[in-house]
Amino acid sequence: MLVPMGRPKEFDPERAVAEAMEVFWTQGYGATSPQQLADRLRIGKGSLYNAFGGKRQLFDLALRHYLDLRVEGLAHWLEGTAPVKDRLREALLFLLSSDPDTLDRRGCLAINSAVELGRLDEAVATQVRGLFDRVEGVFASLVARGQREGDIRGDVDAKALASVLLNTATGLLVLSRLEPGPDRLTRVVDTTLALL
Amino acid sequence: MLVPMGRPKEFDPERAVAEAMEVFWTQGYGATSPQQLADRLRIGKGSLYNAFGGKRQLFDLALRHYLDLRVEGLAHWLEGTAPVKDRLREALLFLLSSDPDTLDRRGCLAINSAVELGRLDEAVATQVRGLFDRVEGVFASLVARGQREGDIRGDVDAKALASVLLNTATGLLVLSRLEPGPDRLTRVVDTTLALL
DNA sequence: CTTGTTCTTGACCTGCAGGTCAAGAACAGG
DNA sequence: CCTGTTCTTGACCTGCAGGTCAAGAACAAG
Numbered sequence: 001m002l003v004p005m006g007r008p009k010e011f012d013p014e015r016a017v018a019e020a021m022e023v024f025w026t027q028g029y030g031a032t033s034p035q036q037l038a039d040r041l042r043i044g045k046g047s048l049y050n051a052f053g054g055k056r057q058l059f060d061l062a063l064r065h066y067l068d069l070r071v072e073g074l075a076h077w078l079e080g081t082a083p084v085k086d087r088l089r090e091a092l093l094f095l096l097s098s099d100p101d102t103l104d105r106r107g108c109l110a111i112n113s114a115v116e117l118g119r120l121d122e123a124v125a126t127q128v129r130g131l132f133d134r135v136e137g138v139f140a141s142l143v144a145r146g147q148r149e150g151d152i153r154g155d156v157d158a159k160a161l162a163s164v165l166l167n168t169a170t171g172l173l174v175l176s177r178l179e180p181g182p183d184r185l186t187r188v189v190d191t192t193l194a195l196l
Numbered sequence: 197m198l199v200p201m202g203r204p205k206e207f208d209p210e211r212a213v214a215e216a217m218e219v220f221w222t223q224g225y226g227a228t229s230p231q232q233l234a235d236r237l238r239i240g241k242g243s244l245y246n247a248f249g250g251k252r253q254l255f256d257l258a259l260r261h262y263l264d265l266r267v268e269g270l271a272h273w274l275e276g277t278a279p280v281k282d283r284l285r286e287a288l289l290f291l292l293s294s295d296p297d298t299l300d301r302r303g304c305l306a307i308n309s310a311v312e313l314g315r316l317d318e319a320v321a322t323q324v325r326g327l328f329d330r331v332e333g334v335f336a337s338l339v340a341r342g343q344r345e346g347d348i349r350g351d352v353d354a355k356a357l358a359s360v361l362l363n364t365a366t367g368l369l370v371l372s373r374l375e376p377g378p379d380r381l382t383r384v385v386d387t388t389l390a391l392l
Numbered sequence: 393c394t395t396g397t398t399c400t401t402g403a404c405c406t407g408c409a410g411g412t413c414a415a416g417a418a419c420a421g422g
Numbered sequence: 423c424c425t426g427t428t429c430t431t432g433a434c435c436t437g438c439a440g441g442t443c444a445a446g447a448a449c450a451a452g
Contacts, residue, residue: 397448401447403442403445404442406442411436414432
Protein backbone atom coordinates (compact mmCIF):
# COMPACT_ATOMS: atom_id res chain seq x y z
CA MET A 1 0.00 0.00 0.00
CA LEU A 2 3.10 2.23 0.05
CA VAL A 3 2.57 2.64 -3.67
CA PRO A 4 -1.20 2.83 -3.99
CA MET A 5 -2.65 1.22 -7.07
CA GLY A 6 -4.70 3.04 -9.61
CA ARG A 7 -3.92 6.23 -11.45
CA PRO A 8 -1.48 8.40 -9.52
CA LYS A 9 -2.36 11.96 -8.55
CA GLU A 10 -1.08 14.56 -10.98
CA PHE A 11 -0.63 17.20 -8.29
CA ASP A 12 1.04 17.34 -4.92
CA PRO A 13 -1.67 17.46 -2.24
CA GLU A 14 0.63 19.21 0.21
CA ARG A 15 1.44 21.95 -2.25
CA ALA A 16 -2.25 22.26 -3.00
CA VAL A 17 -3.09 22.69 0.68
CA ALA A 18 -0.37 25.32 0.98
CA GLU A 19 -1.80 27.17 -2.00
CA ALA A 20 -5.32 26.91 -0.61
CA MET A 21 -4.02 28.39 2.63
CA GLU A 22 -2.81 31.43 0.74
CA VAL A 23 -6.16 31.87 -0.97
CA PHE A 24 -8.18 31.57 2.24
CA TRP A 25 -5.72 33.83 4.00
CA THR A 26 -6.04 36.53 1.37
CA GLN A 27 -9.75 36.31 0.64
CA GLY A 28 -11.36 34.74 3.68
CA TYR A 29 -13.40 31.56 3.79
CA GLY A 30 -16.78 32.84 2.72
CA ALA A 31 -15.43 34.95 -0.11
CA THR A 32 -13.62 31.99 -1.70
CA SER A 33 -15.55 29.80 -4.14
CA PRO A 34 -14.70 26.20 -5.06
CA GLN A 35 -14.15 27.33 -8.62
CA GLN A 36 -11.56 29.89 -7.54
CA LEU A 37 -9.80 27.25 -5.50
CA ALA A 38 -9.72 24.82 -8.40
CA ASP A 39 -8.29 27.50 -10.67
CA ARG A 40 -5.60 28.49 -8.20
CA LEU A 41 -4.64 24.90 -7.47
CA ARG A 42 -4.48 24.15 -11.20
CA ILE A 43 -6.87 21.22 -10.94
CA GLY A 44 -10.45 20.55 -12.02
CA LYS A 45 -13.21 21.16 -9.53
CA GLY A 46 -14.16 17.48 -9.47
CA SER A 47 -10.59 16.61 -8.73
CA LEU A 48 -10.66 18.94 -5.77
CA TYR A 49 -13.71 17.23 -4.34
CA ASN A 50 -12.26 13.80 -5.00
CA ALA A 51 -9.03 14.66 -3.24
CA PHE A 52 -10.26 16.70 -0.30
CA GLY A 53 -13.98 16.06 0.06
CA GLY A 54 -15.16 19.64 -0.12
CA LYS A 55 -14.43 23.27 0.47
CA ARG A 56 -14.78 22.97 4.20
CA GLN A 57 -12.47 19.97 4.56
CA LEU A 58 -9.87 21.68 2.41
CA PHE A 59 -10.15 24.72 4.62
CA ASP A 60 -9.56 22.58 7.70
CA LEU A 61 -6.39 21.23 6.13
CA ALA A 62 -5.31 24.72 5.11
CA LEU A 63 -5.91 26.07 8.60
CA ARG A 64 -4.03 23.20 10.18
CA HIS A 65 -1.17 23.80 7.76
CA TYR A 66 -1.13 27.43 8.83
CA LEU A 67 -1.08 26.48 12.49
CA ASP A 68 1.79 24.08 11.85
CA LEU A 69 3.78 26.82 10.16
CA ARG A 70 3.18 29.19 13.04
CA VAL A 71 4.07 26.63 15.68
CA GLU A 72 7.19 25.84 13.72
CA GLY A 73 8.07 29.52 13.83
CA LEU A 74 7.61 29.58 17.58
CA ALA A 75 10.55 27.27 18.11
CA HIS A 76 12.69 29.78 16.28
CA TRP A 77 11.65 32.48 18.70
CA LEU A 78 12.96 30.51 21.62
CA GLU A 79 16.43 30.07 20.19
CA GLY A 80 19.14 32.67 20.18
CA THR A 81 20.94 34.59 22.85
CA ALA A 82 20.00 38.19 22.07
CA PRO A 83 18.24 40.14 24.84
CA VAL A 84 14.68 38.98 25.31
CA LYS A 85 13.13 42.34 24.54
CA ASP A 86 14.90 42.51 21.22
CA ARG A 87 13.66 39.08 20.32
CA LEU A 88 10.14 39.94 21.36
CA ARG A 89 10.25 42.97 19.11
CA GLU A 90 11.50 40.84 16.26
CA ALA A 91 8.77 38.29 16.88
CA LEU A 92 5.96 40.84 16.96
CA LEU A 93 7.16 42.60 13.86
CA PHE A 94 7.58 39.29 12.06
CA LEU A 95 3.94 38.51 12.72
CA LEU A 96 2.97 41.63 10.83
CA SER A 97 5.02 40.68 7.81
CA SER A 98 7.72 38.25 6.93
CA ASP A 99 9.22 41.11 4.92
CA PRO A 100 10.21 43.80 7.44
CA ASP A 101 9.83 46.64 4.96
CA THR A 102 6.28 46.13 3.72
CA LEU A 103 3.09 45.51 5.63
CA ASP A 104 1.41 42.24 4.78
CA ARG A 105 -2.11 43.50 5.51
CA ARG A 106 -3.57 40.00 5.50
CA GLY A 107 -3.36 39.70 9.24
CA CYS A 108 -3.45 36.17 10.65
CA LEU A 109 -5.43 33.37 9.06
CA ALA A 110 -6.26 31.91 12.45
CA ILE A 111 -7.59 35.18 13.82
CA ASN A 112 -9.44 36.07 10.64
CA SER A 113 -11.07 32.66 10.57
CA ALA A 114 -11.98 32.82 14.24
CA VAL A 115 -13.69 36.16 13.70
CA GLU A 116 -15.50 34.99 10.60
CA LEU A 117 -16.46 31.47 11.68
CA GLY A 118 -15.64 31.10 15.35
CA ARG A 119 -19.08 31.80 16.69
CA LEU A 120 -20.82 28.99 14.83
CA ASP A 121 -17.94 26.66 14.15
CA GLU A 122 -16.57 25.11 17.29
CA ALA A 123 -13.95 23.08 15.39
CA VAL A 124 -12.29 26.23 14.09
CA ALA A 125 -12.53 27.91 17.48
CA THR A 126 -10.81 24.94 19.13
CA GLN A 127 -7.98 24.93 16.61
CA VAL A 128 -7.31 28.61 17.04
CA ARG A 129 -7.52 28.37 20.82
CA GLY A 130 -4.83 25.72 20.66
CA LEU A 131 -2.52 28.05 18.76
CA PHE A 132 -3.17 30.88 21.18
CA ASP A 133 -2.33 28.70 24.14
CA ARG A 134 0.94 27.65 22.58
CA VAL A 135 1.88 31.19 21.66
CA GLU A 136 1.11 32.33 25.16
CA GLY A 137 3.25 29.52 26.51
CA VAL A 138 6.20 30.57 24.39
CA PHE A 139 5.75 34.15 25.49
CA ALA A 140 5.72 32.98 29.09
CA SER A 141 9.01 31.12 28.64
CA LEU A 142 10.63 34.12 27.03
CA VAL A 143 9.35 36.50 29.68
CA ALA A 144 10.55 34.23 32.48
CA ARG A 145 13.99 34.13 30.94
CA GLY A 146 13.96 37.87 30.50
CA GLN A 147 13.08 38.26 34.15
CA ARG A 148 15.98 36.06 35.22
CA GLU A 149 18.31 38.06 33.03
CA GLY A 150 17.00 41.33 34.45
CA ASP A 151 15.78 42.38 31.03
CA ILE A 152 12.11 42.40 32.08
CA ARG A 153 10.58 43.71 35.27
CA GLY A 154 10.18 40.99 37.86
CA ASP A 155 7.28 42.39 39.84
CA VAL A 156 4.60 40.96 37.54
CA ASP A 157 3.82 37.30 36.98
CA ALA A 158 5.37 35.94 33.79
CA LYS A 159 2.15 34.26 32.76
CA ALA A 160 0.22 37.48 33.19
CA LEU A 161 2.70 39.31 30.99
CA ALA A 162 2.43 36.50 28.47
CA SER A 163 -1.33 36.99 28.31
CA VAL A 164 -0.77 40.67 27.68
CA LEU A 165 1.68 39.92 24.90
CA LEU A 166 -0.71 37.45 23.30
CA ASN A 167 -3.44 40.05 23.40
CA THR A 168 -1.08 42.67 22.01
CA ALA A 169 -0.13 40.42 19.12
CA THR A 170 -3.79 39.74 18.39
CA GLY A 171 -4.59 43.43 18.33
CA LEU A 172 -1.64 44.19 16.07
CA LEU A 173 -2.68 41.56 13.57
CA VAL A 174 -6.16 43.03 13.37
CA LEU A 175 -5.02 46.63 13.19
CA SER A 176 -2.52 45.77 10.48
CA ARG A 177 -5.45 45.12 8.18
CA LEU A 178 -6.67 48.67 8.58
CA GLU A 179 -3.70 50.88 9.21
CA PRO A 180 -2.52 52.87 6.23
CA GLY A 181 1.08 52.90 7.44
CA PRO A 182 3.27 51.18 10.00
CA ASP A 183 3.51 54.16 12.36
CA ARG A 184 0.86 53.23 14.87
CA LEU A 185 1.84 49.58 14.81
CA THR A 186 5.50 50.19 15.57
CA ARG A 187 4.49 52.69 18.23
CA VAL A 188 2.39 49.98 19.88
CA VAL A 189 5.25 47.51 19.74
CA ASP A 190 7.84 49.91 21.09
CA THR A 191 5.62 51.24 23.85
CA THR A 192 4.45 47.81 24.95
CA LEU A 193 8.01 46.58 25.25
CA ALA A 194 8.97 49.71 27.13
CA LEU A 195 6.31 48.92 29.72
CA LEU A 196 7.71 45.46 30.44
CA MET B 197 -42.52 67.98 2.58
CA LEU B 198 -42.49 67.66 6.38
CA VAL B 199 -45.36 65.25 5.96
CA PRO B 200 -44.46 63.38 2.79
CA MET B 201 -47.37 62.46 0.62
CA GLY B 202 -48.24 58.94 -0.34
CA ARG B 203 -48.69 55.94 1.86
CA PRO B 204 -46.77 56.29 5.11
CA LYS B 205 -44.19 53.72 6.20
CA GLU B 206 -45.56 51.06 8.51
CA PHE B 207 -42.25 50.61 10.33
CA ASP B 208 -39.74 52.91 11.95
CA PRO B 209 -36.62 53.03 9.78
CA GLU B 210 -34.40 53.88 12.73
CA ARG B 211 -35.63 50.92 14.71
CA ALA B 212 -35.13 48.76 11.65
CA VAL B 213 -31.53 49.92 11.29
CA ALA B 214 -30.93 49.22 14.96
CA GLU B 215 -32.33 45.72 14.54
CA ALA B 216 -30.26 45.14 11.41
CA MET B 217 -27.20 46.18 13.40
CA GLU B 218 -27.91 43.43 15.91
CA VAL B 219 -28.27 40.85 13.16
CA PHE B 220 -25.06 41.84 11.38
CA TRP B 221 -23.28 42.02 14.71
CA THR B 222 -24.35 38.52 15.69
CA GLN B 223 -24.03 36.78 12.34
CA GLY B 224 -21.60 38.81 10.27
CA TYR B 225 -22.25 40.44 6.92
CA GLY B 226 -21.71 37.52 4.59
CA ALA B 227 -23.65 35.07 6.73
CA THR B 228 -26.76 37.26 6.75
CA SER B 229 -29.25 36.91 3.89
CA PRO B 230 -31.78 39.53 2.79
CA GLN B 231 -34.56 37.11 3.71
CA GLN B 232 -33.27 36.80 7.27
CA LEU B 233 -33.09 40.56 7.53
CA ALA B 234 -36.64 40.99 6.28
CA ASP B 235 -37.88 38.41 8.79
CA ARG B 236 -36.07 40.02 11.69
CA LEU B 237 -37.23 43.52 10.75
CA ARG B 238 -40.80 42.27 10.37
CA ILE B 239 -41.14 43.63 6.85
CA GLY B 240 -41.35 42.10 3.38
CA LYS B 241 -38.18 41.73 1.38
CA GLY B 242 -39.40 44.15 -1.28
CA SER B 243 -40.11 46.69 1.41
CA LEU B 244 -36.56 46.37 2.62
CA TYR B 245 -35.19 47.10 -0.82
CA ASN B 246 -37.60 49.99 -1.31
CA ALA B 247 -36.60 51.57 1.98
CA PHE B 248 -32.86 50.97 2.06
CA GLY B 249 -31.79 50.10 -1.46
CA GLY B 250 -30.13 46.79 -0.71
CA LYS B 251 -28.30 44.63 1.76
CA ARG B 252 -25.10 46.57 1.44
CA GLN B 253 -26.69 50.01 1.95
CA LEU B 254 -28.56 48.72 4.98
CA PHE B 255 -25.30 47.41 6.33
CA ASP B 256 -23.69 50.81 5.90
CA LEU B 257 -26.49 52.38 7.90
CA ALA B 258 -26.23 49.69 10.55
CA LEU B 259 -22.48 50.15 10.85
CA ARG B 260 -22.83 53.89 11.10
CA HIS B 261 -25.47 53.43 13.77
CA TYR B 262 -23.05 51.22 15.66
CA LEU B 263 -20.28 53.79 15.38
CA ASP B 264 -22.63 56.48 16.65
CA LEU B 265 -23.52 54.39 19.66
CA ARG B 266 -19.89 53.76 20.44
CA VAL B 267 -18.89 57.39 20.05
CA GLU B 268 -21.81 58.32 22.28
CA GLY B 269 -20.43 55.95 24.89
CA LEU B 270 -17.02 57.58 24.67
CA ALA B 271 -18.33 60.81 26.11
CA HIS B 272 -19.47 58.86 29.14
CA TRP B 273 -15.95 57.58 29.68
CA LEU B 274 -14.60 61.08 29.95
CA GLU B 275 -16.99 62.12 32.68
CA GLY B 276 -16.67 61.25 36.33
CA THR B 277 -14.06 61.85 38.94
CA ALA B 278 -13.02 58.33 39.90
CA PRO B 279 -9.32 57.49 39.47
CA VAL B 280 -8.40 57.14 35.81
CA LYS B 281 -7.24 53.57 36.10
CA ASP B 282 -10.54 52.51 37.60
CA ARG B 283 -12.40 54.17 34.79
CA LEU B 284 -10.15 52.58 32.20
CA ARG B 285 -10.87 49.19 33.72
CA GLU B 286 -14.57 49.92 33.61
CA ALA B 287 -14.34 51.04 30.01
CA LEU B 288 -12.42 47.97 28.85
CA LEU B 289 -14.71 45.59 30.64
CA PHE B 290 -17.74 47.40 29.29
CA LEU B 291 -16.49 46.81 25.75
CA LEU B 292 -16.56 43.08 26.41
CA SER B 293 -20.14 43.17 27.55
CA SER B 294 -22.67 45.71 28.66
CA ASP B 295 -23.64 43.15 31.28
CA PRO B 296 -20.62 42.76 33.59
CA ASP B 297 -21.49 39.19 34.56
CA THR B 298 -21.79 37.50 31.19
CA LEU B 299 -19.49 37.60 28.20
CA ASP B 300 -21.10 38.98 25.09
CA ARG B 301 -18.98 36.92 22.70
CA ARG B 302 -20.02 38.97 19.69
CA GLY B 303 -16.97 41.16 19.87
CA CYS B 304 -17.19 44.50 18.09
CA LEU B 305 -19.19 45.02 14.92
CA ALA B 306 -16.61 47.48 13.61
CA ILE B 307 -13.71 45.11 14.14
CA ASN B 308 -15.58 42.08 12.86
CA SER B 309 -16.59 43.97 9.75
CA ALA B 310 -13.10 45.29 9.19
CA VAL B 311 -11.70 41.78 9.36
CA GLU B 312 -14.37 40.36 7.08
CA LEU B 313 -14.61 43.16 4.53
CA GLY B 314 -11.82 45.62 5.21
CA ARG B 315 -9.42 44.34 2.62
CA LEU B 316 -11.71 44.85 -0.35
CA ASP B 317 -14.07 47.48 0.95
CA GLU B 318 -12.37 50.80 1.50
CA ALA B 319 -15.59 52.46 2.68
CA VAL B 320 -15.86 50.11 5.64
CA ALA B 321 -12.17 50.43 6.40
CA THR B 322 -12.45 54.21 6.48
CA GLN B 323 -15.43 54.16 8.81
CA VAL B 324 -13.71 51.84 11.25
CA ARG B 325 -10.48 53.81 11.11
CA GLY B 326 -12.46 56.87 12.11
CA LEU B 327 -13.80 55.11 15.19
CA PHE B 328 -10.35 53.90 16.13
CA ASP B 329 -8.90 57.38 15.90
CA ARG B 330 -11.60 58.76 18.16
CA VAL B 331 -11.20 55.98 20.70
CA GLU B 332 -7.48 56.54 20.74
CA GLY B 333 -8.07 60.24 21.26
CA VAL B 334 -10.31 59.61 24.25
CA PHE B 335 -7.75 57.24 25.69
CA ALA B 336 -5.09 59.91 25.24
CA SER B 337 -7.18 62.46 27.15
CA LEU B 338 -7.78 60.04 29.97
CA VAL B 339 -4.14 59.01 30.16
CA ALA B 340 -2.98 62.62 30.19
CA ARG B 341 -5.31 63.38 33.04
CA GLY B 342 -4.15 60.28 34.86
CA GLN B 343 -0.58 61.42 34.45
CA ARG B 344 -1.37 64.83 35.92
CA GLU B 345 -3.08 63.17 38.84
CA GLY B 346 -0.16 60.85 39.38
CA ASP B 347 -2.34 57.83 38.70
CA ILE B 348 -0.41 56.84 35.59
CA ARG B 349 3.33 56.79 35.04
CA GLY B 350 4.56 59.99 33.46
CA ASP B 351 7.67 58.71 31.73
CA VAL B 352 5.84 57.57 28.61
CA ASP B 353 4.08 59.74 26.07
CA ALA B 354 0.30 59.84 26.60
CA LYS B 355 -0.41 59.27 22.93
CA ALA B 356 1.87 56.24 22.89
CA LEU B 357 0.03 54.77 25.84
CA ALA B 358 -3.26 55.55 24.11
CA SER B 359 -2.15 53.53 21.10
CA VAL B 360 -1.32 50.65 23.38
CA LEU B 361 -4.73 50.86 25.00
CA LEU B 362 -6.47 50.95 21.64
CA ASN B 363 -4.54 47.89 20.57
CA THR B 364 -5.32 46.18 23.86
CA ALA B 365 -9.01 46.85 23.45
CA THR B 366 -8.91 45.48 19.92
CA GLY B 367 -7.21 42.32 21.05
CA LEU B 368 -9.67 41.83 23.88
CA LEU B 369 -12.64 42.15 21.57
CA VAL B 370 -11.23 39.49 19.28
CA LEU B 371 -10.21 37.13 22.06
CA SER B 372 -13.62 37.47 23.68
CA ARG B 373 -15.08 35.62 20.73
CA LEU B 374 -12.90 32.60 21.44
CA GLU B 375 -12.28 32.47 25.16
CA PRO B 376 -14.37 29.94 27.03
CA GLY B 377 -14.31 32.02 30.22
CA PRO B 378 -13.41 35.52 31.36
CA ASP B 379 -10.20 34.50 33.15
CA ARG B 380 -7.69 35.38 30.50
CA LEU B 381 -9.51 38.54 29.53
CA THR B 382 -9.62 39.96 33.04
CA ARG B 383 -6.00 38.97 33.51
CA VAL B 384 -5.10 40.97 30.43
CA VAL B 385 -7.05 43.99 31.66
CA ASP B 386 -5.61 43.89 35.16
CA THR B 387 -2.06 43.32 34.01
CA THR B 388 -2.18 46.00 31.35
CA LEU B 389 -3.43 48.56 33.81
CA ALA B 390 -0.78 47.51 36.29
CA LEU B 391 1.87 48.30 33.70
CA LEU B 392 0.69 51.88 33.23
C1' DC C 393 -63.89 60.51 -5.27
C1' DT C 394 -60.26 61.21 -8.32
C1' DT C 395 -55.49 61.69 -8.96
C1' DG C 396 -50.75 61.36 -7.93
C1' DT C 397 -47.55 59.62 -4.78
C1' DT C 398 -45.35 56.42 -1.77
C1' DC C 399 -45.44 52.04 0.75
C1' DT C 400 -46.17 46.65 0.97
C1' DT C 401 -45.97 42.20 -0.49
C1' DG C 402 -44.86 37.95 -2.46
C1' DA C 403 -44.15 35.90 -6.81
C1' DC C 404 -40.60 35.86 -9.91
C1' DC C 405 -35.91 36.17 -12.11
C1' DT C 406 -30.78 35.54 -12.73
C1' DG C 407 -26.53 33.91 -11.44
C1' DC C 408 -23.57 31.46 -8.90
C1' DA C 409 -22.09 28.57 -4.79
C1' DG C 410 -21.39 24.08 -3.63
C1' DG C 411 -21.45 19.64 -5.02
C1' DT C 412 -22.32 15.14 -7.97
C1' DC C 413 -21.36 12.08 -11.59
C1' DA C 414 -20.41 9.56 -15.86
C1' DA C 415 -16.90 8.88 -19.11
C1' DG C 416 -12.52 8.11 -19.79
C1' DA C 417 -7.32 8.11 -18.66
C1' DA C 418 -3.29 6.24 -16.10
C1' DC C 419 -1.42 3.26 -13.41
C1' DA C 420 -0.14 -2.11 -10.87
C1' DG C 421 -0.93 -6.76 -10.79
C1' DG C 422 -1.69 -10.99 -12.96
C1' DC D 423 -3.36 -7.09 -22.64
C1' DC D 424 -7.03 -7.67 -19.45
C1' DT D 425 -8.78 -6.28 -14.83
C1' DG D 426 -9.46 -3.64 -10.92
C1' DT D 427 -8.41 0.61 -8.90
C1' DT D 428 -7.77 5.43 -8.52
C1' DC D 429 -7.41 10.01 -10.68
C1' DT D 430 -9.28 13.86 -14.01
C1' DT D 431 -12.46 16.62 -16.09
C1' DG D 432 -16.27 19.28 -17.34
C1' DA D 433 -21.10 18.92 -17.91
C1' DC D 434 -24.76 18.93 -14.99
C1' DC D 435 -27.81 19.55 -10.83
C1' DT D 436 -30.07 21.87 -6.73
C1' DG D 437 -30.81 25.53 -3.78
C1' DC D 438 -30.45 29.88 -2.39
C1' DA D 439 -28.50 34.74 -2.41
C1' DG D 440 -29.56 39.02 -4.01
C1' DG D 441 -32.60 41.68 -6.33
C1' DT D 442 -36.78 43.21 -9.44
C1' DC D 443 -41.47 44.15 -10.27
C1' DA D 444 -46.46 44.30 -10.89
C1' DA D 445 -50.56 44.66 -8.32
C1' DG D 446 -52.69 46.75 -4.94
C1' DA D 447 -53.17 49.51 -0.41
C1' DA D 448 -52.86 53.86 2.21
C1' DC D 449 -52.32 58.30 2.38
C1' DA D 450 -52.71 64.15 0.83
C1' DA D 451 -54.22 67.37 -2.31
C1' DG D 452 -57.62 69.22 -5.10
